[in-house]
Amino acid sequence: MELLEEILTDYQGTLxxxxxxxxxxxxxxxxxYLFEGEGRxxxxxxxxxxxKQQQANVWASKAVEEQAKAKKTEVQKRRKCGEK
Structure with a gap:
């Protein structure tokens, strides 16, 4: 297996x-290239x-963004309810 790895890493073309x-x-x-669902x-x-580490970082960032968006939406809903 090591010989195959060496041959492939020395190859200058695309594989x-x-x-x-x-x-x-x-x-x-x-x-x-990783398949990530929904045809992506x-x-x-x-x-x-x-x-896999980069993928986890992207997913974590998206989760933080979604949480911030949900919190903002909740604050907006509470403000509207308070105005009525």
């Missing part, structure tokens, strides 16, 4: 690698574990 071996992907990939395919820089 599409599909594997269930996450460590193999991590050792050979410089970009990862997102690109991340680095190997598999880098991609």
């Amino acid at each position: 599409l690698i599909v594997s269930h071996d996450r460590q193999f992907i991590d050792n050979t990939a410089t970009e990862c 395919l997102n690109k991340y820089v680095g190997g598999f574990f880098d991609a």
Whole structure:
């Protein structure tokens, strides 16, 4: 497996690698594309574990944004109720 990883990492062209071996992907990939539901395919820089960390960061940021949006909506609803 190490020989294959070495050959692939030395190759200067583009390769599409599909594997269930996450460590193999991590050792050979410089970009990862992850399917994220609803037909979305997102690109991340680095190997598999880098991609999963970046994905988690994106999801965490979106969760914070959604919480802030929900809080703002709740405040607006309370203000409207107080005005009546």
